[in-house]
Amino acid sequence: MTLATALSLGETALKLGLICSLTVLALFLSYSMLNVCDLSTDGCFTLGAAVGAAVAVSGHPFLSIIAAMLAGICSGFVTGFFQTKMGVDSLLAGIIVNTGLYSINIAVMGGSSLINMNRTDTVFSMMKDVLADTPLKGRADILVALIAVAAVIAFLVVFLKTRLGLAIRATGNNADMVKSSSINPVFTTIVGLCIANSFTALSGCLLSQSQKSVDINIGQGMVTIALASLLIGGTILGKGGIFVRAVGMVLGSFIFRLVYTVALRFNMPAFMLKLVSSVIVILAISGPYLKRQWPQLKRRMTHKKGGF
């Protein structure tokens, strides 16, 4: 591998890593803070991509970002409403919303399962025009993704220190305590899911615009990929303040994409991505558990061999 290919691989990984890290940051809020595993992530990611594409195609590149995030908020609200007000288990609520979103997404895409944006103005193409005569030429995609990630991290750092942010963190940490502080956990759960899903939708919107097309399966398996990134990030920078941990999430997303891109380079077929992410999630979650079980297992084995 020459240096040039290595650099270009790194760049691809960086771009995808940054864009998908928005979904990781969404899970950072819902999974790590609110303690809800939001399985509507896949559908919401596609929703963001579909809504963003539909609005961009009609000629509003900036509005497409806002529209996608608003759609994400709606999706998060429905998931939150089901699990807090309708007595649906939180995992089930996510799955149900995810299934329903499939139809909605196709409807948003005008009944087709593919939208092409080759001739559409997007935030990426606009940034490219702006940077045409500057030294940053050719880095437009990364710059746009970087701005989005920085904005989301800045928002999280500020927001999670406000009273509402503290209340959302406490809801995932100890719901009893939230109630006795006269805060309604229904409210905090719904707000948290709305915000998280707006990030997921933003992530989907940016990915579709950077690759100039959306197809209905763009979000499939996203929740597992994001969880894998989240767990990798948590291992590297899991301790510390919100900012450090959020940066860890982005780093985790980048590392995941880097490993994957390199593996592709070594002739791993592209369809393996999802299996790889599943394996990473399983290892990262079951690893600590198995480690705790190990002493007992060892004791059993010595006992079987006739020892004490």
Next chain:
Amino acid sequence: MLKLSHISKTFNPGTVNEKVAIQDLSLHLEKGDFATIIGSNGAGKSTMFNAICGDFLTDSGSIVLDGQDITFMPQHVRAKNIGRLYQDPMRGTAPGMTIEENLALAAGKGGWLSRISKSDKERFREQLALLDIGLENRMNHPVGLLSGGQRQALTLLMATMNPPKLLLLDEHTAALDPGTAEKVLNLTKRIVEEHHLTCLMITHNMQSALELGNRILMMDSGNIVLDIKGEEKKGLTVEGLLDKFKVGVGKKLDNDRILLSNEK
């Protein structure tokens, strides 16, 4: 201050697990009353607290706090006027958040988007210093690192930061070692006196039931069977209390924790 009128609660009605937890219970607490509650296992002590706090709606009867009917008020709305400590020191605080952040949530001042200000921090530090357990220098430590006693003291501070109309203590020192329990109990006494709080305290320690407060309530089978106050309470001994219970209920006080703690 608090008026429970004929409240009843049956769990799992119509099933084999049917359990009448509270039956036609009435209680009137005056402002500034500090009543200790003792009673047999399953007498409905904690259930009464749950009913007051709104963990569930009662099957019948009404609950009035400071002139306001709270019978159907949602739990988190009632919490504005009711402070509560559980036996489990882990229940009252969020372990993954810092002492400062826990206090900020309990303080409940400002709008949703307000942040912890310098003056807030100063105020928290002063109040923590009053607990006299060194927490004022650990404001940025996660609460999960504190011991049970420290967490319970912190919960007590959180529950009384905005003096509530009613403070409910559910064996809040039972899970602590004797030394720490005494410290937390003294702290409780001081804070209750300082804010002139109206307070109900469930305890299994007959001695502290006698020493603390101006009123003793004894519960059995989902009802209050004895209500001792004023002069009558002052001269009472542990033996006298047990006798009164036996006479009042027609059977011996049956609470393994009380019996165990009296053997010492």
